[in-house]
Amino acid sequence: MSTLKHKGKGPQSMTANELRDGFSVWLDENLDWTRDFTKALRTEDTDLIDRMHLRAETDEKANLVVGIYFIDIEPETGLPARYREKFRVNGPSYDTADVLEIS
């Protein structure tokens, strides 16, 4: 796993949750937050990682996001390395609202 103080291996992404809506978000190439992981910035560039860290801390202090941390990315797939993070990227595999199309 990775952490806020980037200690992970390989490519990194920065993730958090939106403070207001709670949804999972990732920093994209413009260092803006996206709910779409396919647009997430995945990089091994240490300068860029430092900038991601700074941006995330700034946005957390600005109350845009909460719970910022880096995640390890599998170089081969571009997906998060940890199962939990892989799952988080896709959202629930089941939701009653989707099954019944009520929302």
Added chain:
Amino acid sequence: MYRYDEFDAQLVADRTRQFRGQVERRLAGRLSEAEFRPLRLMNGLYLQLHAYMLRVAVPYGTLNSEQFRMLAHLAEKYDRGYGHVTTRQNMQFNWPKLPDVPDMLDDLASVQMHAIQTSGNCIRNVTCDPYAGATAEEVEDPRPMAELIRQWSTLHPEFTFLPRKFKIAVTAAEKDRALIKAHDIGIQIIRNAAGDIGYKIYVGGGLGRTPIIGQVLREFLPKGELLAYLTAALRVYNRYGRRDNKYKARIKILVQETGIETFTEQVEAEYATIDISDISVSDAERERIASYFAAPDFETLENDPKAFTDALQVNNAFSLWANNNVAAHKAAGYAIVNISLKPKELAPGDITAAQMRDVSDMADTYSFGELRSTHQQNLVLPHVKQSDLLALFTELQAAGLAADNINLITDIICCPGMDFCALATARSIPISQAIAERFADPERQRTIGEMQIKISGCINACGHHHVGHIGILGLEKAGVEFYQIKLGGDASEHAEIGKVTGPGFSQEELIDGIENMVDLYLKQREAGERFLDTYRRIGIAPFKEVLYA
């Protein structure tokens, strides 16, 4: 139903107003997340894997139709159109937005509901036998006592920051439908040899990563001493419970490490220092609370009215449902109706806003406006005339709530698992659906008979897998979910922790393995035996043999 007095109403209004201010300050940046987190948790608001989750308290699992309609309103206005009944009889909403939560709490307060005591290291919402006040099996209705505990424990200044959360369950029947021996404190209302009503107190039960069955702390506690005695027990826990390690902080670990004899001595010694009259509640106050739970105005009726027995003869679907989902009531001509929230295609315990409104209407028409949630993630209409059962069944069918599988293999307890929970290590909902699919044939379910499958998506055991006849624990290793099986657990008055069979399985292997064990049971069972009975008679070895074949 208990109605809030001015103090209750003021307390909830104050708390809601405070939380609105806290949310405003958080959104404006005047509270950090570190400061805000304990405040939101004290109001039932979690930040889960994908979004916020609001857990609404349903004290002792009792609701009126107006309250259930309000839950429907919340689901529709602020969430995604459904709610989830939890294994502690509460209701969760999976997708609320932080700025909306104060409005949700305001709406809840308008029907005397809240989210207090649904999180944090406090005395949590008290759970109860869902048949309370309706079954002839009980010594007396346990809800007045549960309400007394609610009033005593709500925002209790001494017990708001315990070493860990603290769960109390109560029942007044020998048949345990509240899982009292798997709670920090379990209370059974009993009658002693002299005919006096009092309490048998269990302590140190719990599931989670260290499952333990509770032990008897007091064989008989006189009625007037309950709150003083609970105070003594909580004080000993507050004093000696471990705060250095959250995984060893529950009272069950303290009781285990101390030994029940020494722990009991400590509680009794503390109790001896308490002036009971300081805490005890007068008979008049107890009677005042009990009056809110007075039995409805039952008509004088005969059991098995002709309209009911005729319908059983001619309507097979109704007959199957009535035989399985309806329980005996204390009043002649009435019945307790279990509404299954376990249709094959949906997650256990989920109910849509439309269905909530339908059930509210049914409660008004057929059950004096009252309903219950159960720890098995179902609903109960407690007071239905037997002559109304067919009409009720027809309405349940129309609402998609007529599944006749209560206590059968598809009546599965299942936590939200990794689909929603931040603590989970694996998904549990797809497992429950796969089992429901495999055993979809209603005739086969009835042939199998009573079977309790319980699924947890992590070792915290919200899905009660330790006490399932078949318990399933979801884990993850190297990015792959796998599932460990326990056998022989029992959530009844004969509570028992199941035994792990061995290495875990993939989902596909798991479902095949369960089917193999069920087939073995059907071959081996003797007359009248449930799966659990056969397991106890022949032992774990034959089941392991077919499981790992």
